[in-house]
Amino acid sequence: MKAFKNPLLIFILPALVILIFIITFPLAFNVYISFTIWDLRFRGATPQFIGVENYIKAIQDSRLINSLSKTFYLLCVAVPAEFLFGLLLAWFFYEPFKGRRILSAIILFPLALSEAVVGLIWGLFLVPTYGPVDYFMRVLGLWKMLGYEKPISLTMTYPMEMIILADIWQWTPFFFLVLLAGLASVPSELLEAAEIDGATKAKILRYVMLPAIKPVIGVICAIRIMDVFKTFGIPYVMTKGGPGFASEVVSLYIFNQALQFLNIAYAATLTMIVIILISIILTLFIRLFGIRF
Amino acid sequence: MSSKFSIIEEKGRKKLSRRTALSTGVKVAIGAVVAGVVAGIGGYYAGSVTAPVREVTRTVTSTVERPAAATTITQTVTRTVTVGAPPVGVEITLACDAGHNYLPWFDPDEAPEGGHYGQNQAPKIEEALGIKITGEEVDPGTEFAIYMADLTGPGRYNIIVYFPTYNGDILGGGWAIPLDPFIEKYKVNVDDLPPVYRYLYCSWGGKMYALPYDGDFHALYYRKDVFADPEIRSKFKDKYGRDLEPPKTYDEYLQVAEFFTGWDWDKDGEDEYGTIEDFKDLTWGIFFDRFASLGGLWFDEEMNPLVPNNAAIKALEDLVKITDYMPPGYLEFGALEVFDCMTKGITALTLTWPDVGPRAGSGEFPVKGDQVGTALVPGYIVNGQLLRYSWTGVGRVMIITVNTPEEKREAAFRVIKWMYDTSAFWVPSGLNGEDPFAYSHTGRGALPHWRRANPAWSEEGILDYMKAAEENFAHGYPDLYLPGAAQYTDVLSRYIMMAARKEISSKEAIERTVEEWRRITKDLGEERQKKLWKEQIVEYKRAGIWPK
Numbered sequence: 001m002k003a004f005k006n007p008l009l010i011f012i013l014p015a016l017v018i019l020i021f022i023i024t025f026p027l028a029f030n031v032y033i034s035f036t037i038w039d040l041r042f043r044g045a046t047p048q049f050i051g052v053e054n055y056i057k058a059i060q061d062s063r064l065i066n067s068l069s070k071t072f073y074l075l076c077v078a079v080p081a082e083f084l085f086g087l088l089l090a091w092f093f094y095e096p097f098k099g100r101r102i103l104s105a106i107i108l109f110p111l112a113l114s115e116a117v118v119g120l121i122w123g124l125f126l127v128p129t130y131g132p133v134d135y136f137m138r139v140l141g142l143w144k145m146l147g148y149e150k151p152i153s154l155t156m157t158y159p160m161e162m163i164i165l166a167d168i169w170q171w172t173p174f175f176f177l178v179l180l181a182g183l184a185s186v187p188s189e190l191l192e193a194a195e196i197d198g199a200t201k202a203k204i205l206r207y208v209m210l211p212a213i214k215p216v217i218g219v220i221c222a223i224r225i226m227d228v229f230k231t232f233g234i235p236y237v238m239t240k241g242g243p244g245f246a247s248e249v250v251s252l253y254i255f256n257q258a259l260q261f262l263n264i265a266y267a268a269t270l271t272m273i274v275i276i277l278i279s280i281i282l283t284l285f286i287r288l289f290g291i292r293f
Numbered sequence: 294m295s296s297k298f299s300i301i302e303e304k305g306r307k308k309l310s311r312r313t314a315l316s317t318g319v320k321v322a323i324g325a326v327v328a329g330v331v332a333g334i335g336g337y338y339a340g341s342v343t344a345p346v347r348e349v350t351r352t353v354t355s356t357v358e359r360p361a362a363a364t365t366i367t368q369t370v371t372r373t374v375t376v377g378a379p380p381v382g383v384e385i386t387l388a389c390d391a392g393h394n395y396l397p398w399f400d401p402d403e404a405p406e407g408g409h410y411g412q413n414q415a416p417k418i419e420e421a422l423g424i425k426i427t428g429e430e431v432d433p434g435t436e437f438a439i440y441m442a443d444l445t446g447p448g449r450y451n452i453i454v455y456f457p458t459y460n461g462d463i464l465g466g467g468w469a470i471p472l473d474p475f476i477e478k479y480k481v482n483v484d485d486l487p488p489v490y491r492y493l494y495c496s497w498g499g500k501m502y503a504l505p506y507d508g509d510f511h512a513l514y515y516r517k518d519v520f521a522d523p524e525i526r527s528k529f530k531d532k533y534g535r536d537l538e539p540p541k542t543y544d545e546y547l548q549v550a551e552f553f554t555g556w557d558w559d560k561d562g563e564d565e566y567g568t569i570e571d572f573k574d575l576t577w578g579i580f581f582d583r584f585a586s587l588g589g590l591w592f593d594e595e596m597n598p599l600v601p602n603n604a605a606i607k608a609l610e611d612l613v614k615i616t617d618y619m620p621p622g623y624l625e626f627g628a629l630e631v632f633d634c635m636t637k638g639i640t641a642l643t644l645t646w647p648d649v650g651p652r653a654g655s656g657e658f659p660v661k662g663d664q665v666g667t668a669l670v671p672g673y674i675v676n677g678q679l680l681r682y683s684w685t686g687v688g689r690v691m692i693i694t695v696n697t698p699e700e701k702r703e704a705a706f707r708v709i710k711w712m713y714d715t716s717a718f719w720v721p722s723g724l725n726g727e728d729p730f731a732y733s734h735t736g737r738g739a740l741p742h743w744r745r746a747n748p749a750w751s752e753e754g755i756l757d758y759m760k761a762a763e764e765n766f767a768h769g770y771p772d773l774y775l776p777g778a779a780q781y782t783d784v785l786s787r788y789i790m791m792a793a794r795k796e797i798s799s800k801e802a803i804e805r806t807v808e809e810w811r812r813i814t815k816d817l818g819e820e821r822q823k824k825l826w827k828e829q830i831v832e833y834k835r836a837g838i839w840p841k
Contacts, residue, residue: 041466128622151621244791259438
């Protein structure tokens with residue numbers, strides 16, 4: 001009641017209304033068409049209500065199950081790796097040294113690139129016959145050393161692994177940046193007290209610094225978990241989800257359904273399923289790690 | 294002495310002043326924007342009304358050459374053009390895929406010779422016909438989505454240049470206007486088109502809806518200079534007991550590819566490979582060359598997929614076998630990498646798009662025009678007869694969208710007719726991605742244009758290419774033109790890749806594809822798909838390629 005008497009609310013009301021409209025209208029529309037069938041190929045076609053048929057189809061869709069498994073693989077390998085490398089880098093950069101700022105800027109460079117550009121760089125990097133990786137592998141005799149009679153295409157042989165590498169390259173700087181800021185914000189009294197008590201640097205990191213920045217870690221991991229479900233540019237440019245279905249992550253599958261196959265309503269259904277999954281995973285993550293915001 | 298009341302009063306005055314200032318500022322800003330808009334609109338109309346309309350009759354002479362087999366027909370076209378006033382003529386909005394495929398319309402580097410010869414037709418159309426073209430480049434990877442979004446939505450595009458792969462959705466869906474009345478009125482020579490382009494690219498259910506823009510087909514390319522080397526010929530004969538020739542069957546193709554794999558036949562210090570095909574971009578096409586040559590069909594009349602299935606399995610098995618003679622990374626190679634394999638001396642053969650010949654002919658690559666020979670694609674002996682079919686997938690056609698207002702349709706047709714009429718100028722370039730689609734492109738009358746566009750190519754080399762091009766599109770077999778084609782071919786391509794990686798057998802790949810295709814047909818509506826497929830069969834029969 002007190003809040004409604006606050007005249008300032010009147011001033012932010014227009015912006016609030018627009019924000020709510022921008023967020024909720026697309027979501028509401030998406031929910032609506034997920035219960036329809038809508039063939040955009042034909043002139044005059046309108047959505048036809050079909051109840052939960054799309055959801056039943058999705059549950060039985062082996063290609064959806066496959067795409068979710070690829071996405072979970074990416075999530076379970078890439079995010080922990082990005083956290084680990086980001087933390088190591090942050091810890092290394094925690095103490096000042098000469099050239100720290102320039103080196104930091106260089107490390108942050110991949111974060112400035114779009115996913116499509118990252119996919120292109122790594123695709124060209126790894127392509128046999130033309131790419132530098134293959135060149136050095138051949139010149140140094142590494143293919144034979146690894147047991148391959150002739151050079152292989154790493155992207156086509158290990159597509160998810162190469163996508164994960166590209167993803168780690170792009171997003172480790174994000175963890176580095178945020179964790180470095182987090183470590184820098186730990187009160188110096190805590191660190192001094194630990195030093196006085198004889199703790200080593202590693203123990204200080206593990207028992208003092210990391211617990212102090214737990215909420216920060218929780219937030220960035222949560223952001224990355226949501227991001228992974230949106231990963232599209234890297235797999236699209238590098239492999240288009242192939243060979244076969246080997247790297248078709250869920251966002252790529254939804255893209256194919258919506259924009260290549262024009263199954264807009266079914267794509268909306270898949271989107272809803274992914275939203276529900278992300279919500280469940282985030283809730284479990286927050287509870288498991290006892291993160292409080 | 295100031296009291297607290299006077300301070301409050303003073304502060305109140307300041308508050309009032311700030312509020313007033315802000316309020317006044319906002320009013321002034323809004324007033325300025327409104328005034329600007331009004332002035333702008335007024336100025337536009339004032340300019341158009343007050344500027345003297347000078348109607349000047351100007352003779353615009355355009356030489357339109359329609360090369361025929363023996364003669365070149367030159368027409369002088371006289372038109373009345375109104376100058377001085379803003380264009381009251383028609384403005385047409387065009388959408389075409391981005392990059393090199395846009396050059397025939399707009400090319401800032403147009404030149405009298407070389408790869409940019411004959412491009413940049415849009416300004417010429419404006420000058421000659423008074424029709425202004427506003428062009429929009431579209432990403433080819435997502436053009437289907439972009440076009441369908443426009444067709445079902447704002448309807449901005451009057452002319453669309455797209456892959457006939459989408460004919461089932463675009464023509465079958467009723468998004469293009471039939472062109473037959475205009476073709477009749479303007480006496481467009483459609484007999485110049487080989488049946489596969491006239492009936493399968495450009496027509497649907499007995500009506501013509503498009504004119505071609507790019508005539509894709511597959512051709513066999515081989516290193517002519519290497520094939521002529523006496524030492525290499527002798528080596529081949531010793532090994533296989535026959536002369537080294539461009540292969541006519543897929544078994545011969547396998548042999549020749551095997552022969553050229555793993556040694557340095559061009560003495561450049563690196564081992565080379567036998568052949569390369571485009572696995573990455575259009576995987577189903579390289580399968581279909583083989584399948585069609587085994588008498589295969591996308592669907593039979595009852596919508597049974599990939600019949601006969603055993604021919605599909607054999608086609609895929611042969612495709613998988615040939616990968617042993619391809620360079621590493623072949624699964625990642627799209628069209629451009631495949632072209633490069635020929636023009637950079639990595640493979641001795643390739644089975645791919647028509648672009649290789651003109652690219653070599655442009656002189657911009659290590660392997661030059663006359664080093665590359667062109668031939669008809671190989672085939673299979675079926676019932677005692679050598680059956681050779683060249684997949685004519687991709688390609689491009691120009692349509693007038695159904696959203697185009699009535700009063701603009703004729704102007705839009707004149708634009709696409711202009712492009713059709715002048716195609717002998719711009720098709721020969723190896724830089725623009727457009728390939729021959731008419732008999733007049735491969736007749737002697739077109740030779741001067743080919744020479745000017747490809748200065749590094751001898752007349753003999755060009756004639757050899759033109760002859761092979763004509764043979765290949767005369768043996769052309771269409772892509773799948775049905776609603777949902779993208780879904781069908783996506784599934785087929787993925788299973789082909791899995792078979793190529795030896796994850797599954799060719800038999801399993803085809804069985805899974807057939808199962809998925811039946812499911813897709815059911816999802817899209819079996820009766821409707823059958824009806825539309827039967828409309829397609831009409832065109833297959835008109836083209837003479839439906840089995841009797």
